[in-house]
Amino acid sequence: MSAIRLESDGPVVTLRLDRPPLNAFDSALRAELAAAARELADAREVRAVVLYGGERLFAAGADIKALAAMGPEEVRGWNRALQRTFDEIARLPMPVVAAVTGHALGGGLELALCADYRVAADDAVLGQPEVRLGIVPGSGGTQRLTRLLGPARAKNLLMTGRGVRAEEALRIGLVDEVVPAGTVHTAALDYAARLAAGPAAALEAIKEAVDHGGDAALSTGLALERALFTGVFGTADAATGLRSFLAEGPGKARFGGPPPDGHEEDGDEEDGDDTKGRTT
Known part of the structure; x- marks a missing residue:
């Protein structure tokens, strides 16, 4: 079964991770995520993307069992591929909004950091716990976290591996909006729809x-x-x-004019009507 689902809501597409129970990243999920990123990058009708892991959690990081079975050479290639895939998400030409529920840990937080805007549930927990396993983040955590929070705060989270609850995450700028649990996806869709109408x-x-x-x-x-x-x-x-x-x-x-590649699209004016007036 596919571990990635693309769900359309007018010009907004939700990229949903669907690998229960934890949305842990293995090679198959990574490959599907890369394919979805390429599909979205070339989709002229898509004006915004929402990253979502479901109502229970966003993503718990790498598949540790699979990771522990790898040797240094194998893990280097695996990490290079995952880092490249996350870069493809970060480089999507349209706005990307992360809808963070439950836990976003390790690679899950690194994926959320690829978004342009992060909406979190009020009971969400985010963190980079790799140091507790004797390793370091390898898919953007040390770099994107530092650029977002500054060196001191990034080192605190990276060196302690502690989890950050939603209230603190909002205060330090790790997330941009906190909403009641159960409304995260709707809030992210609303914000994405406002941008998609632009x-x-x-x-x-x-x-x-x-x-x-x-x-x-x-x-x-x-x-x-x-x-x-x-x-x-x-x-x-x-x-x-x-x-x-x-x-x-x-x-x-x-x-609702032509997208950046200069091609006309059908139905943009109608989509603009649908999203006009939505609020977060």
Whole structure:
């Protein structure tokens, strides 16, 4: 049975992990996740993605039994493939929202860190417990956690391996929103739908500017921003937004022009109606 399900809700797709009981990452789940990432990256009708592990938990990390059976050479290749797969999720051109329920530990947290926005249940627990096994995170934990929280907080979580409850996770910026358990997926879908109703090319450009410019020198980041600004300025959505502002004032534009590759899509205007007015 497939361990990954793609569930469509208009222009928003939920990428759901479905490998009970813990959504632990093994080679099969990793391969399916990579295939799903490639499918989503090429899907022009998809405007936002929600990562979800189900009502019980997000993901508990790597399959430790399978990991313990590997030698150094085998684990190096396995880790390289998982890191590459998570990079594919992080590089998706559309906004990605993680809906974190229950536990997001080890590779589960590393996957959530690939999202642009994280919604967590009020009883969620997040952490990188690898140090308690005598190993270290290998799929982005040391790097994405440091960029998100800063070196001191990242070292605290990485070196102690402790779990962080939702309230603290919100306070330190590990998650962006906390909602009652049982409403996480709905809240993530609502936020994703609001973004999906926006201008696709501009959202992709913002994501690229922040993700790639933030690690570069300021002059390099500004050059990237300038190039992205010029490129987006010629899109149909930019024309719609500027025209709407002049005619109706700010916040009235209804987007749905061609995606970044320049192809027209059908049904975007209707999707915009469906998502308009949703709140988180």
